[in-house]
Amino acid sequence: MSIYSEIRPEIKSLAKSCIDNSRIDPELYTRYDVKRGLRDLNGKGVLTGLTNISEIVSSKTVDGRSVPCEGKLYFRGYDVEELIRRQPKEDNFGYERIAYLLLFGDYPDGSQLAEFCELLSFYRTLPTSFVRDIIMKAPSGDMMNTLARSVLTLYSYDEDAEDISIPNVLRQCLQLIALFPLLSVYGYQAYRHYHDGQSLFIHQPDPKLSTAENILRILRPDCKYTALEAKVLDIALILHADHGGGNNSTFTTHVVTSSGTDTYSAIAAALGSLKGPKHGGANIKVVQMFEDIKAHVKDWEDDEEISAYLLKLLHREAFDRSGLIYGMGHAVYSISDPRAKTMASFVEGLSREKGRTAEYKLYENVERLAVKAITKDRKIYKGVSANVDFYSGFIYSMLDLPMELYTPIFAISRIAGWSAHRIEELVGSGKIIRPSYKAVQEHREFE
Structure with missing residues (x-):
């Protein structure tokens, strides 16, 4: 066993002290009206911010009372189910349309979509030797950790990594939207090769293809997929692109962004949130x-x-x-x-x-x-x-996607929403997000 994995005997006794001194009487949460999980006793989220980006509707007001209703999700005011219905059947660029809508607030016309896809294609290139020096070195069995490490490493390749002006942040976000499929799939291919002894495939993306099509192309040994496979994956990417400002990873994006930190740190934090089995897993x-x-x-x-x-x-x-x-x-x-x-x-x-x-x-x-x-x-x-x-x-x-990529696929989609929310936080806030915690430990004197 590596020293980095070894739990020494004294740590176990120290851990017991951690546990014993971390417990809080559940009754105190009621006494001080603490909204655990930022939700009230009825499960309704505590209002902590405002957003133009997306809206979740799960209830309506009838005779002054809140009554559950059929769920609705809106992106920039548009019903997502309607957005999907209007996607052209002949192409699989639905996710690109939705990413444009989330970022810029309007549904793109043909020329705007073409320009946006050209931008993504331009940025869908990793730095020289990045695959060899970063992705192939110490591959992890968890692709979300691999993805987060890659995102943080990209900071070192960015000459303006700390610049949080909106044009620069938009450039960084577009690069991450373009690169997430490569970082995720290449990370999986490296792990599969070095740990499972499988053949190594590093296919280059096709600039003419959509995000969904390129995921299937670079993942499969023969680069082949059916039209229905690409369409269904494209729909899945649309549905995961955003989900209000209060979901754990998007709220994390807002919280970390409000500190004034760089884009790579904010997105790595969101990835850490999404990895959890209560969220993206x-x-x-x-x-x-x-x-x-x-x-x-x-x-x-x-x-x-x-x-x-x-x-x-x-x-x-x-x-x-x-x-x-x-x-x-x-x-x-x-x-x-x-x-x-x-x-x-x-x-x-x-x-x-x-x-x-x-x-x-x-x-x-x-x-x-x-x-x-x-x-x-x-x-x-x-x-x-x-x-x-x-x-x-x-x-x-x-779709024959390996289970190791299930949560990264979520991230590949949600990076569009995270990007929109990061920009919204930078444009409209200026205040660091800092909720309150009440200390319930009694004061003590040294004996």
């Missing part, structure tokens, strides 16, 4: 849960057998014994998550192309029966529905 848990379902449920069309397994999940008797049905429920949405609805509409077609319709039917059955199981077994203050993670992992599986 949730779809991996869904896929792993379904593997367990397929191993223990014999008849995938038997409602009773599926329901019995779901109850075991809720009662901490199956899978990871967390008491959760992963992919079900959301901090904001109740009746429906519009991203999950949109994804579900594309899953069936892809499952037919991939010969996995039986699995798709299992997902449908679990989604339907999980709502009933949770509603019956748990006391919930709002409705429950499938969230975007419920289907995204299945989609990535059908």
Whole structure:
């Protein structure tokens, strides 16, 4: 064992002291009206900022009361479901259109989109020897760590890294939007080669292709993909591009940006947030849960057998014994998550192309029966529905994306939203974000 991994015996006793002196009586949170997780007792987020970029709608006011409604997501005032419906069927540049909209506030026309794509293509080139000297050296098994390290290293290649003027920050953000697919996929290829002994493929991106198409091109040994595969991945990128200012990684972007730090540090912090299984890593848990379902449920069309397994999940008797049905429920949405609805509409077609319709039917059955199981077994203050993670992992599986890239794909998409929010914070704030914590430790004197 390396000294960097060794937990010496004395650390274990010191850790106990850490634990004992880090506990806070839960009653104190109620006494001091602390909004844990920046959410009130009804689960509603505490208002900490304003944004023009995106909006989540999960309730409406009826007779002076807040009532749950079908979920809606808006980018710059446009309904995301409508934005996806209007995407031309003949190309896969939907994500580029949405990135433009998030950054600049208006939906691009043909010439604006072409200019934007040309900019991204221009910046989709890594510094000389970056792949050899950075990505190939000490490859990590976690691609999010690899991605964060690469982002921080790019600081060293930027002569104006500390300049936080808007033109320079926009240039940095466009570079990161362009480079995230390369940094993620090349990092995976390096790990797969050095740790798994697989052949090493470092394909160059094609300047004529979209972000979704280039991801599939540089990942696959033969660079080939179908039109439907590229379209579905493009839709997934759109749906993950932003989600209000309050999600953990975007709020992190605002918080770190408000300190006046550089773009690379702010985005690396957002990546650290997104890596967490409670945030960007949730779809991996869904896929792993379904593997367990397929191993223990014999008849995938038997409602009773599926329901019995779901109850075991809720009662901490199956899978990871967390008491959760992963992919079900959301901090904001109740009746429906519009991203999950949109994804579900594309899953069936892809499952037919991939010969996995039986699995798709299992997902449908679990989604339907999980709502009933949770509603019956748990006391919930709002409705429950499938969230975007419920289907995204299945989609990535059908696209033959390795699980190591599931969360980086999220980051490849969300960098557009993070960039827009960083610029919004720089333009409109000027104040460092600093909420209050109340100290409850009694004062002491040395004896």
